Amino acid sequence: MNEQDFLAGYDPSAYPSTAITVDVVALTIREGALHLLLIRRGQPPYQGHWALPGGFVQPDEDLTTGARRELAEETGLGGDRLRRVHLEQLASYGAPDRDPRMRIVSVAHLAFAPDLPDPVADSDADEAGWLPVTALPSRQLAFDHARIVDDGLERARSKLEYTPLATRFLGPEFTIAELRGVYETVWGHPLHAGNFHRKVLSVPGFVESTGGNTERGGARGGPRARLYRAGDARLLHPALLRPAREETVR
Amino acid sequence: MNEQDFLAGYDPSAYPSTAITVDVVALTIREGALHLLLIRRGQPPYQGHWALPGGFVQPDEDLTTGARRELAEETGLGGDRLRRVHLEQLASYGAPDRDPRMRIVSVAHLAFAPDLPDPVADSDADEAGWLPVTALPSRQLAFDHARIVDDGLERARSKLEYTPLATRFLGPEFTIAELRGVYETVWGHPLHAGNFHRKVLSVPGFVESTGGNTERGGARGGPRARLYRAGDARLLHPALLRPAREETVR
DNA sequence: TCAATAGTGTCTTTGAGACACTATCAA
DNA sequence: TTGATAGTGTCTCAAAGACACTATTGA
Numbered sequence: 410m411n412e413q414d415f416l417a418g419y420d421p422s423a424y425p426s427t428a429i430t431v432d433v434v435a436l437t438i439r440e441g442a443l444h445l446l447l448i449r450r451g452q453p454p455y456q457g458h459w460a461l462p463g464g465f466v467q468p469d470e471d472l473t474t475g476a477r478r479e480l481a482e483e484t485g486l487g488g489d490r491l492r493r494v495h496l497e498q499l500a501s502y503g504a505p506d507r508d509p510r511m512r513i514v515s516v517a518h519l520a521f522a523p524d525l526p527d528p529v530a531d532s533d534a535d536e537a538g539w540l541p542v543t544a545l546p547s548r549q550l551a552f553d554h555a556r557i558v559d560d561g562l563e564r565a566r567s568k569l570e571y572t573p574l575a576t577r578f579l580g581p582e583f584t585i586a587e588l589r590g591v592y593e594t595v596w597g598h599p600l601h602a603g604n605f606h607r608k609v610l611s612v613p614g615f616v617e618s619t620g621g622n623t624e625r626g627g628a629r630g631g632p633r634a635r636l637y638r639a640g641d642a643r644l645l646h647p648a649l650l651r652p653a654r655e656e657t658v659r
Numbered sequence: 660m661n662e663q664d665f666l667a668g669y670d671p672s673a674y675p676s677t678a679i680t681v682d683v684v685a686l687t688i689r690e691g692a693l694h695l696l697l698i699r700r701g702q703p704p705y706q707g708h709w710a711l712p713g714g715f716v717q718p719d720e721d722l723t724t725g726a727r728r729e730l731a732e733e734t735g736l737g738g739d740r741l742r743r744v745h746l747e748q749l750a751s752y753g754a755p756d757r758d759p760r761m762r763i764v765s766v767a768h769l770a771f772a773p774d775l776p777d778p779v780a781d782s783d784a785d786e787a788g789w790l791p792v793t794a795l796p797s798r799q800l801a802f803d804h805a806r807i808v809d810d811g812l813e814r815a816r817s818k819l820e821y822t823p824l825a826t827r828f829l830g831p832e833f834t835i836a837e838l839r840g841v842y843e844t845v846w847g848h849p850l851h852a853g854n855f856h857r858k859v860l861s862v863p864g865f866v867e868s869t870g871g872n873t874e875r876g877g878a879r880g881g882p883r884a885r886l887y888r889a890g891d892a893r894l895l896h897p898a899l900l901r902p903a904r905e906e907t908v909r
Numbered sequence: 910t911c912a913a914t915a916g917t918g919t920c921t922t923t924g925a926g927a928c929a930c931t932a933t934c935a936a
Numbered sequence: 937t938t939g940a941t942a943g944t945g946t947c948t949c950a951a952a953g954a955c956a957c958t959a960t961t962g963a
Contacts, residue, residue, distance in 0.1 A: 427678065427679045427716070429764050466764075468755065469755050471753065471754050471755065472751060472753040472764070498750055498751065500750075501722060501766045502722075503679065503721060503766065504721050505718065505720065505721065514679050514716075514764070514766070516751045516753065516764070584915085585916090586914080586915075601953070601954080602914080602915080602916090603915090603916070603918095603954095604952075604953060604954080606916060606917085607917080608951090608952080626913090626914070626915085626960070626961040627913070627914055627915085627961080627962080628913095629912070629913050629963080630911090630912065630913045630961050630963070631912090631915060631960070631962080632914065632959065632960035632961055633915085633960080633961075634914085634915060635916090647952095650952085652953095834942085835942080835943090836942075851926070851928095852941080852942080852943090853927095853942090853945095854925075854926055854927080856943060857944080858925080875934080875935080876933070876934040876935060876940090876941070876942085877934080877935080877940070877942085878940095879935070879936080879939075879940050880935040880936070880938090880939065880940045880941065881933070881934055881939090881940055881941030881942060882934055882942050883933075883934075884941085884942060884943090885943090897923090897924070897925095900925085910963100911963085912961105912962095912963090913960100913962090914959100914961080915958100915959085915960080915961095916957105916958085916959085917957080917958080917959100918955100918956080918958100919954100919956080920954085920955085920956100921952100921954080922952085922954100923951085924949100925948100925949085925951095926947100926948085926949085926950100927946100927947085927949100928946085928948105929945080929947100930943105930944080930945075930946100931943085931944080931945100932941100932942080932943085932944100933940105933943100934939105934940090934941080935938100935939095935940090935941105936937100936939090936940105
């Protein structure tokens with residue numbers, strides 16, 4: 410039997426079937442706090458609970474394409490704004506009982522977005538919004554989404570160490586202080602301003618100067634800061650390591 | 660409608676269906692070279708091509724459980740030997756056309772194993788074996804498995820930097836020189852013996868002394884080496900970074 | 910005038926890497 | 937005896953972090 414004949418006689422339904430969804434852990438920074446895009450479910454299961462935006466993968470689309478589509482649908486965003494959002498695969502979650510309806514494997518994705526407008530609820534949901542991650546209703550997230558969010562946050566913290574993706578939380582032009590704000594928000598503790606400044610400028614390709622300055626100094630005074638845009642590095646070398654965390658090592 | 664009623668009337672077949680497989684990039688070190696477990700396919704599609712071990716996820720098993728089961732089936736291994744194999748999720752691959760039969764999303768896993776016996780072919784395959792990764796028939800791997808292998812190798816190289824998983828390629832007791840051999844094999848270039856030795860011993864929890872020594876010196880002479888076992892660290896701090904690779908940064 | 914901030918200078922400590930050297934063992 | 941290897945000592949350089957300081961701005 411050759412491959413042609415084999416495929417002609419192949420019956421997909423003879424194999425165990427499972428549904429595939431994509432879910433998105435979309436992060437942004439608002440007013441100095443890390444926010445997560447969540448949807449309040451309008452239908453069972455977990456009706457009324459908050460859940461990650463996501464849905465079934467369409468027959469003709471790639472996993473990451475599906476995740477970007479879901480993100481576009483939930484945020485009402487498109488075009489250039491959406492294209493500036495960083496999106497990467499996070500991990501897949503497939504415990505047999507994670508969804509009461511049927512066996513569903515979710516391919517979770519992680520997104521970093523600059524401050525975006527409030528989402529518009531679509532037909533399936535009665536509410537959608539950016540919620541601060543520090544005040545998450547952890548026990549009330551649908552399915553295993555609390556676990557997925559935890560994994561996403563840890564991945565985000567780690568990614569800031571060795572990639573320049575912190576810039577994806579900001580607009581096309583930013584100051585070093587704003588970049589430092591991203592690190593402090595995601596990592597959850599303050600950094601030394603002077604050392605951070607020098608470190609960022611010393612990593613090749615992390616940021617490049619636009620030549621411009623901010624129009625005004627800080628809200629409470631201070632000189633006008635120089636403006637930078639993201640450089641062409643894909644990895645930071647040397648990396649910007651988080652302050653030692655002995656506890657997490659063992 | 661409450662959740663009970665909803666689930667009772669829920670029809671899984673109304674949703675787009677997809678098959679889920681797990682594939683395993685299983686690595687081991689034989690005679691100083693990195694080897695990969697491959698199966699020569701006995702059936703279409705890609706009949707006669709080499710492919711990663713893997714298969715459909717069973718209805719009641721978790722993704723990682725499925726990967727471990729597939730690994731056990733292909734290697735004929737069980738019990739303690741299998742339990743010593745490190746297994747982690749790598750990534751999921753779901754391009755719509757990656758399998759000519761139907762939409763199949765593969766959740767790839769990565770395994771690090773100490774030198775294992777040659778695998779026994781099962782009913783679906785006419786051949787199975789550990790192949791050196793340097794001499795892979797890249798263009799002849801089935802499906803998108805060449806890409807998955809590349810991703811797995813890069814993940815393996817990276818994991819050796821900041822985790823103690825190099826020890827998973829070795830037996831329960833090993834010398835520093837053997838551990839160095841793992842790094843040299845996976846990273847693909849020689850390391851300075853003296854500096855490596857000191858570095859490994861300086862990282863807390865990486866290895867701990869057994870108190871014993873090897874029975875004999877090296878094959879071409881030299882003193883007997885001290886024996887070590889894996890320590891309790893889950894992360895290396897500070898990390899063992901690969902020598903700088905400027906090319907890969909941009 | 911005052912307080913906050915941007916940006917730079919400098920010193921200390923840690924760690925990576927180059928190199929040298931000794932002790933030990935197989936052939 | 938010879939040559940390879942295990943393990944240690946030492947030096948240099950890069951980088952992280954602590955601290956200090958100046959210049960610039962808003963209030």
